[in-house]
Amino acid sequence: MFHYTVKTNQSIDExxxxxxxxxKEEHFGVLWNFDLKNTLNNKGLEFDRDxxxxxxxxxxxxxxxxxxxxxxxYFLPCKMVVYEDDGVTKIGMPKPTSxxxxxxxxxxxxxxxxxxxxxxxxxxxxxx
Numbered sequence: 001m002f003h004y005t006v007k008t009n010q011s012i013d014e015x016x017x018x019x020x021x022x023x024k025e026e027h028f029g030v031l032w033n034f035d036l037k038n039t040l041n042n043k044g045l046e047f048d049r050d051x052x053x054x055x056x057x058x059x060x061x062x063x064x065x066x067x068x069x070x071x072x073x074y075f076l077p078c079k080m081v082v083y084e085d086d087g088v089t090k091i092g093m094p095k096p097t098s099x100x101x102x103x104x105x106x107x108x109x110x111x112x113x114x115x116x117x118x119x120x121x122x123x124x125x126x127x128x
Contacts, residue, residue: 004120005092006127012050015082015089015126022122023056031055031077051083061115069108075099078119091123 008015020030032055040047057077065072080093096112096119 001095002098003092003094004116004123005090006123008089008091008127010089010126012052012082012084012089015091016052016054019054019080019082019091019122019126022125023119026058026118026122027060028056028058028078028119028122031057049084052081054080054082056080056119058115061111065108065111068111069103069105071103072100072108078115080119080123091126093119093123 008018010018016033020033023030032053034053034055036051036053037047037049055077056079062076066076075096078093078096080091082089082091084090096116097109100108100112
């Protein structure tokens with residue numbers, strides 16, 4: 001699977017707030033919390049599903065991976081989503097290890113594994 005997704009009993013807003021708190025503990029910040037539903041609705045397009053896209057970054061990790069391989073910048077910042085699916089709030093992300101297979105760099109893969117574990121831990125703590 002290219003993604004990791006968990007379910008939570010929290011509302012979209014609560015899940016975003018909890019996730020942001022967990023990310024801060026791992027030194028990741030949310031650069032942008034994009035409300036897709038409101039944006040599309042405000043442009044006159046019908047979209048009824050609550051769907052947030054969070055752009056997440058740890059500056060030290062970004063510097064580290066970019067110094068190793070600038071092509072990783074194509075995948076930055078990390079994306080996480082919080083959305084409603086059949087009445088259930090879900091939190092998900094594309095796995096960094098899946099994305100970096102495209103650059104074929106063993107050191108980047110090792111870095112991605114570490115980052116992925118930390119992001120998954122944040123998601124797991126947020127899904128409780």
